[in-house]
Amino acid sequence: MSEPKLVYSSKINKIRGFALLLIFIGIIIMYGGILTKNIPWLMFTFYFIGVLFILFSTAVYFWIGLLSTRAVPIICPECEKPTKMLGRVDACMHCKQPLTLDKALEGKEFDEKYNTRKYRKQLKEEQNKEQ
Ligand SMILES: [Zn+2]
Numbered sequence: 813m814s815e816p817k818l819v820y821s822s823k824i825n826k827i828r829g830f831a832l833l834l835i836f837i838g839i840i841i842m843y844g845g846i847l848t849k850n851i852p853w854l855m856f857t858f859y860f861i862g863v864l865f866i867l868f869s870t871a872v873y874f875w876i877g878l879l880s881t882r883a884v885p886i887i888c889p890e891c892e893k894p895t896k897m898l899g900r901v902d903a904c905m906h907c908k909q910p911l912t913l914d915k916a917l918e919g920k921e922f923d924e925k926y927n928t929r930k931y932r933k934q935l936k937e938e939q940n941k942e943q
Contacts, residue, residue, distance in 0.1 A: 822905045823898045824876060824883065831872040838865030884913065899927040 821829075845858030883896035890909035896902075900914045901922055910922030917926055925931045 821908060822895065822903045824880060824896060825905055827872060827876050827879070831869045831876065834865050834869035834872065838862045838869065841865060886911070901926045 839862065841858055842862030845855045845862060848854040848858060879898060880896060883898045885894060885896050887893070888895045888904040888907060888909055888911065890904060891907040893904075893906045895905045895911075897911055897913060901910065901912045901917060901924070903910050903922070912918060912920075912922075912926075914926070
């Protein structure tokens with residue numbers, strides 16, 4: 813642990829963490845409903861917001877399911893475990909090794925910007941200039 817190393821987590825894991833957080837927030841808000849059960853309208857409001865958070869989390873889980881079907885399954889070259897990639901660059905789910913599907917990006921420093929539309933557009937423009 814001598815030099816600081818940036819750790820990237822895979823996108824699917826990040827979204828999963830987000831969905832889990834939403835469930836916790838929902839439960840905490842609903843717990844607020846239990847605490848305020850003497851005030852019916854406040855209790856109802858807490859429950860309603862809590863249920864909204866949990867519904868939203870379910871939607872996010874559903875979205876992860878959809879993303880997973882589009883993700884590219886690969887074997888991580890670093891830890892040799894199967895992982896899934898989303899977009900052109902992503903990190904291994906197990907060892908956080910940055911991975912790329914794009915040969916042009918091989919060896920380059922991992923950056924989320926490689927997945928953005930803006931970067932791709934910029935890359936296209938540069939290629940057009942060279943021709
Ligand atoms: Zn790995």
